[in-house]
Amino acid sequence: MIQRFFDHNPEPRTIGIVGGLGPYAGYDLVRKIFRWTKASVDQDHLPLMLHSFPGWIPVRPEFLLGQTQENPGEDIGGIMAQLAQNGAGVIGMPCNTAHSPRILDTALERLYATGLDVQFVSIIESAVKHMCALCPNGGRIGLMGTVATLQTRLYQDALEKAGLEPVVLGDEECALVQRAISDPSFGVKAFSDPVSPKARQILLDAARRLVEEKHVSVILLGCTEIPVAVTEDRLLDTPVVDATSVLAQELIRASCPERLKTPSDIQG
Amino acid sequence: MIQRFFDHNPEPRTIGIVGGLGPYAGYDLVRKIFRWTKASVDQDHLPLMLHSFPGWIPVRPEFLLGQTQENPGEDIGGIMAQLAQNGAGVIGMPCNTAHSPRILDTALERLYATGLDVQFVSIIESAVKHMCALCPNGGRIGLMGTVATLQTRLYQDALEKAGLEPVVLGDEECALVQRAISDPSFGVKAFSDPVSPKARQILLDAARRLVEEKHVSVILLGCTEIPVAVTEDRLLDTPVVDATSVLAQELIRASCPERLKTPSDIQG
Numbered sequence: 134m135i136q137r138f139f140d141h142n143p144e145p146r147t148i149g150i151v152g153g154l155g156p157y158a159g160y161d162l163v164r165k166i167f168r169w170t171k172a173s174v175d176q177d178h179l180p181l182m183l184h185s186f187p188g189w190i191p192v193r194p195e196f197l198l199g200q201t202q203e204n205p206g207e208d209i210g211g212i213m214a215q216l217a218q219n220g221a222g223v224i225g226m227p228c229n230t231a232h233s234p235r236i237l238d239t240a241l242e243r244l245y246a247t248g249l250d251v252q253f254v255s256i257i258e259s260a261v262k263h264m265c266a267l268c269p270n271g272g273r274i275g276l277m278g279t280v281a282t283l284q285t286r287l288y289q290d291a292l293e294k295a296g297l298e299p300v301v302l303g304d305e306e307c308a309l310v311q312r313a314i315s316d317p318s319f320g321v322k323a324f325s326d327p328v329s330p331k332a333r334q335i336l337l338d339a340a341r342r343l344v345e346e347k348h349v350s351v352i353l354l355g356c357t358e359i360p361v362a363v364t365e366d367r368l369l370d371t372p373v374v375d376a377t378s379v380l381a382q383e384l385i386r387a388s389c390p391e392r393l394k395t396p397s398d399i400q401g
Numbered sequence: 402m403i404q405r406f407f408d409h410n411p412e413p414r415t416i417g418i419v420g421g422l423g424p425y426a427g428y429d430l431v432r433k434i435f436r437w438t439k440a441s442v443d444q445d446h447l448p449l450m451l452h453s454f455p456g457w458i459p460v461r462p463e464f465l466l467g468q469t470q471e472n473p474g475e476d477i478g479g480i481m482a483q484l485a486q487n488g489a490g491v492i493g494m495p496c497n498t499a500h501s502p503r504i505l506d507t508a509l510e511r512l513y514a515t516g517l518d519v520q521f522v523s524i525i526e527s528a529v530k531h532m533c534a535l536c537p538n539g540g541r542i543g544l545m546g547t548v549a550t551l552q553t554r555l556y557q558d559a560l561e562k563a564g565l566e567p568v569v570l571g572d573e574e575c576a577l578v579q580r581a582i583s584d585p586s587f588g589v590k591a592f593s594d595p596v597s598p599k600a601r602q603i604l605l606d607a608a609r610r611l612v613e614e615k616h617v618s619v620i621l622l623g624c625t626e627i628p629v630a631v632t633e634d635r636l637l638d639t640p641v642v643d644a645t646s647v648l649a650q651e652l653i654r655a656s657c658p659e660r661l662k663t664p665s666d667i668q669g
Contacts, residue, residue, distance in 0.1 A: 145456075155443040156435050163428050163451070168594050173585040175423040175455040183431070183451040184487075187443040188413075215487065219452075317441040326436050 145179050145389030149221025149251075151212050152185030154193065154228035157325040158357035158377065159185050162227040165381035168399065171392045179388050182221060184212050193230045194281035194315075206236040210243025217249040223387040225254050225380050227357040229278055232257050233285045252387055259383040260353060260376040261291045267351060267372065273298045275349030275371075277339055278356040280311045288355050300347045302339060310339050314358045321358040328362040336363050344369045413447050413657030417489025417519075419480050420453030422461065422496035425593040426625035426645065427453050430495040433649035436667065439660045447656050450489060452480050461498045462549035462583075474504040478511025485517040491655040493522045493648050495625040497546055500525050501553045520655055527651040528621060528644040529559045535619060535640065541566045543617030543639075545607055546624040548579045556623050568615045570607060578607050582626045589626040596630040604631050612637045 148166065152159025163183055172178045189212070191203045209231060213224055224244070231237065232255060241253060264274055274297050276288050283289075289299040301307065313335040317323045321332050336359055343349045352373045354360050360375040367373060385393045416434065420427025431451055440446045457480070459471045477499060481492055492512070499505065500523060509521060532542055542565050544556050551557075557567040569575065581603040585591045589600050604627055611617045620641045622628050628643040635641060653661045 147454075152449075153443060153446065156440075156446040156449075160428065160431050160435060163431070163453075164594065167424050167428060172424075173591040174583075175421060175458075175590055176460075178421065178424040178453070178455045180456060181420075181424075181451075181453045183449075183453075185431075185446070185449045185451075186415075187446045188448060190443075192444075219483065219487065315442075322443055323441040326432065 145392065146222030146387065147180040147182065147220050148384050148388050149213070149216030149219070149224040150181065150183045151209060151216070151224065151226040151228075152183045153187035153190055154209075154226070154231055155322050155358060156185050156187055157321070157361050158227040159183050161357065161361055162225065162377050162381055165378045166384060169378075169382050169385055169394050171394050171398070177392070179385065179392060182216055182219060184216055186212060193228065193233075193236060194279055197230065197233055197235065197281040197285055204236060204239050205231065206239025207243070209236065210240035213240055213244040213253070214247045217244060217247050217251040221251060223252050223254060223384055225256070225384045227256065227377050227380060229256055229287065229355050229357060229376060230282045233281070233287055254380065254383050254387050256357075256376050256380045257287055257291055259379045260288070260355065260374065261295050261297075263374060263379045264292065264297055264351065264353065265295050267374065268297060271296055271298065272350035273300050273348065275300050275340070275343030275347060275352045276355050277310055277336070277343070277352065277359055279314060280307055282355060283307055288353065300343065300349050302342060302347070306339055306342060309335050313362070314356055321362050325361055333362045337368070340368050340373070344371045413660065414490030414655065415448040415450065415488050416652050416656050417481070417484030417487070417492040418449065418451045419477060419484070419492065419494040419496075420451045421455035421458055422477075422494070422499055423590050423626060424453050424455055425589070425629050426495040427451050429625065429629055430493065430645050430649055433646045434652060437646075437649050437653055437662050439662050439666070445660070447653065447660060450484055450487060452484055454480060461496065461501075461504060462547055465498065465501055465503065465549040465553055472504060472507050473499065474507025475511070477504065478508035481508055481512040481521070482515045485512060485515050485519040489519060491520050491522060491652055493524070493652045495524065495645050495648060497524055497555065497623050497625060497644060498550045501549070501555055522648065522651050522655050524625075524644050524648045525555055525559055527647045528556070528623065528642065529563050529565075531642060531647045532560065532565055532619065532621065533563050535642065536565060539564055539566065540618035541568050541616065543568050543608070543611030543615060543620045544623050545578055545604070545611070545620065545627055547582060548575055550623060551575055556621065568611065568617050570610060570615070574607055574610060577603050581630070582624060589630050593629050601630045605636070608636050608641070612639045
């Protein structure tokens, strides 16, 4: 098959998305890619594949916290390889926790073993790059994510290296945020559409505490389930950065930069 | 890769979605599959692939109306074959117009030439089956869709065969609905997220006329762009049936019937 309907040069690279971690985060990334693409007819949209195989992928936080031995990176890498074999030139994974090196390195090893020409776009690097542009003179970045993402210091180390100051809430509040994400009776993973009022309230309270008690300059939603519940781009006059949205923009830039909308296109 | 996390028998069949016709309709179907799946953790969701290659697929209405010669069924069939080769056991295509036999027969020929064990679930058959359940004693079905879908009598013939009475608006109103779908300056294909107020208003007006002037018993949204703009399940006390949502339910039933929610699960 030939991509005949794109008249620019070079052709856009196909975007491959590792979905299923969780399913709604994959769908949310697809939505944000469409939203950030300059398009007025179907044919303007970028080629994209979402492979959502949640049943194949063992739980991530439990592996990172030492509660299971099975490295989800094996199966994630299998899905990445499958996407590359189907022609993906750019791959993204809407799950911050799965970017932990113990998982991601295993996955990328399997992807690169295919020998195919494919670029992995990291959600962590995308978000930190965006933070640096937002806070050129440094700043306090209020971090929300799973307990595993916070404990493995995925964002903290990357933000500090970039000259920014990561700020997290206390253990008790972080455990509550974790429940808002994954509690089977009210969390976003179980109730995504619509989100339960309880999960949304916990997440908004955590954001409020970061602003009022920790005096952060930006709130970073560093778990792809959180923006499914919290869609505001400002809270208490503080910018909220959604890592999924930033990843969507970086994937478009890597696929076909001239099709990336500017923030003013989005607001207009 | 083995689907280890499903403990029932038989294993769910992977759902393959031909996206890109248009892109937002593909994403809308994914959302509705997730919404109709019984799941409390990531691993409960069904295996699913969305392949959205809008740039590969020539325009459908123009082919059906004789304005171009290039049959989009060729490339659609190529995407179906690719999904099957990646393990899809059930395939759906969220685009009513592309179910026209001149397109679909060409596509299915290419799919079945793979020799793989795969089932295509028709959005037209799914919607008509649902209508029969909704109107066991017959009824007037108000049909909204593209001009090409209406002119090729895709739904009309199937509804009549099932003992139901299809009702469509006049040519002028149908042309307006077409513009609400595809006009590059305000249509749903160009402005999906959010939809333009103008497109939504045209679609609501058409629905109102079907009820007030044509006295239909049900409104059938027979174009997958329309439910992106019209999300109500009743208008003027008349049930609105979204063919995308019905297709989502039929795909779950074909993949793994025990994971299909009931309507009361959705309302609850």
